[in-house]
Amino acid sequence: MADLRTNFLGIKSPNPFWLASAPPTDREVNVTRAFKAGWGGVVWKTLGEDPPIVNVNGPRYGAIHGADRRLLGFNNIELITDRPLDINLQEIKAVKRAWPDRAVVVSLMVPCEERSWQSILARVEETECDGVELNFGCPHGMSERGMGSAVGQVPEYIEMVARWCKQHTRMPVIVKLTPNITDIRYPARAALKGGADAVSLINTVSSIVSVDLDTFSPNPSIDGKGSHGGYCGPAVKPIALNMVAEIARDAETRGMPISAIGGITTWRDAAEFIAMSAGTVQVCTAAMTYGFKIVEEMIAGLSGWMDSKGYATLDDFRGRAVPNVTDWQYLNLNYVTKAHIDQDLCIQCGRCHIACEDTSHQAITAMVDGRRMFTVKDEECVGCNLCVEVCPVENCITMVPMAAGAVDPRTGRTVEPGYANWTTHPNNPMARQAAE
């Protein structure tokens, strides 16, 4: 049985599965239930200064559903905790005392003034929690007041606040980043410069999930009006994975601990983020959809997969995907593939044909010898993978690499052995000239 124990900035937890700062971690009763269910840690829902904020009294959530009401994307306009600071602090202290082996990190959001941060850090420290996470992410409500993503969108502010926090507390400081920026590396570098111990990402993506076509109000609708919210859930996982990868492979931030967040729903998602260098993973939407029990699947799935691969600890595969993330210009242009359709698996739906015919390269037949049959025309196939992705049968269509020395019937060129990329390609006006 694989060892899932995690040590993140010295914060120990029995497994890498933490609940993200959100409604599931707003109070002692929820967090206690989560720990009983097996979660390795929590990031307590963001604390602010008293008096507590107020939430809307109408709906806070919206969603994108699949046909069977499977929740694919989730949106919220809830703010930080709306409970008094004292109560939260008392409960955090009680929980940490009752569950010493679990990680309890406290999320914070106060105005961009040193005194505010200094004051709340001192009080949080008294709870004996394991660390703090600076909420520079929330894109709605709090950002209008100069907090949340309003800070996360300005690297100088990130650096400044991170520095204050490191000065005023002995606790590890994690900076939570907003994805609502153009290049995630800049805020990550700022956090590092400010002395933050780690970054966590992504917070939610600014979003309007739908418009009611009768009332023309955005959803969720508060008395006929709506406001953008934060988008999360399975739909945002690819965005998060890319941003984690960008930070993991950036020359300046490489090696900076990352707690990954964003649509993590199953053990597979978690394993992918850990392979992309995440130290821990944080989950919210999946728990809010299915309840805390999902962590059992995550633990069992991750450790079962690790056993099957021979990984004894998380460190054995952490970051293994990072070296394989590269820039487009370095992709091997000598790697030539052709789609291949397994006729025994093909169910004759024809989606590969029409997708290719209408929108790509006219490289798949619909009829062969007067019979409905879908085969790839190698002389037209550019190996784009569209047919693979639209085929309803897994592994029916595969991309088969051509061997070096073979002639690509599309280009008439011989597939060259070895590696060659755009930087040296003759069509590249900026190509580096080979020595004459």
Added chain:
Amino acid sequence: MSASRSTPGIAAGRLSTAEYAANFSDVHPPLDRHEARVESDRCYFCFDAPCQNACPTSIDIPLFIRQIATGNEIGAAETILSANVFGGMCARVCPTETLCEEACVREAAEGKPVKIGLLQRRATDALLEAGRQPFRRAAETGRRVAVVGGGPAGLACAHKLAELGHAVTVFEARDKLGGLNEFGIASYKTTGGFAQREVEFVLSIGGIAVETGARLGETITLEGLRRDFDAVFLGVGLAAVNRLDLAGEGTLAGVYDAVDWIAGLRQARSMASVPVGRRVVVIGGGMTAIDAAVQARRLGAEEVTVVYRRGEDAMKASLYERQLAQTNGVLIRTWAAPAGLHGDGGLVTGVAFERTAETGGRLAGTGETFTLGADMVLVAIGQALASTSLAGAPALKLAGGRIVVDGERRTSMPGVWAGGDCVAGGQDLTVTAVEDGKQAALSIDRALRGAMVA
């Protein structure tokens, strides 16, 4: 009612009100909105979809299912009805397992096709409930077409002609339109007076006059119609039934023609008023035999046996229908032909059968006999074109006792088209009748417009 399942002889009211209600409710309950959404999501929206190619009326199935998936059920119904105005009935009675659903790629993939029939019903029910008229008639052409027979073939033809701007008169021998939709199909497939609601919907396009009680060869003649109208469509069905040709047939009480018996049942105001035997023998192997047998059981018959002279593979009733009979407690016996009727005091008491065998492709009796006790015998050994209906039309070419038509459903007689069960080479299905009517209407339209140009 004092009758029960075990009451001897033929009796009505064998069951409780609740049992009747349960037995004659929808055999396939409709999908609710959410079920339809989930099911529609299973459709792959195939290219050149095999299901559409398998549909005799070529309904654009992937499109209407995608419309259901996006919450546009009325739009889905319009897609269906534009190809098949009887899409509602076809959703209920089509042997989808041998048509669209057999062709569904999910049948190949996992043996579980998309429930196309139920989705079609979801959409067409929604449109009928909304009372929406999706068709608009073209400008009047001034041309008049006579349609003989108010069944699915005739009404489909009438509807398409009316849509194209022609004036149509439908002549129907019975007092009600609908044909086998109204008088033939098993009642648990078309509950709640659906057949008449659908007929009303079809007629609501306008431009269609109806004359009931008009029987070809009696009150109207083909020659007269040819004279008075610009074109004639024959959708007369098969009004005559084949006979056993056994002594006692026609004199012994308790021997019924299954088609007539089902028609009576379909028109009964209450199932409790329909008499049924305690022991029922159904002779035949087609859909009518199965419909009669299952409904006899559902009326409370204690024992129902279907006897067919060949093997199960040769039965015209589909596998699905045969299984429906079996799960309803109907015993199907094969390789036996009726050899005699037994009676006592003018009432039938049993049927003698001779076992049969096929040797060298020929069916023959083996000499071995057995007798099944019965107080009711339902004869379902096929129907034929009524000999009187085409009297005076010797020029109409027949094959196997049915009218010969070409690909456009033109008969051998100029100006006369035909379709549905009365034409040769058909499949005797509602959906093929609808297609015949539609194709004939398009052909008539082409002919009439050609004449107008000329």
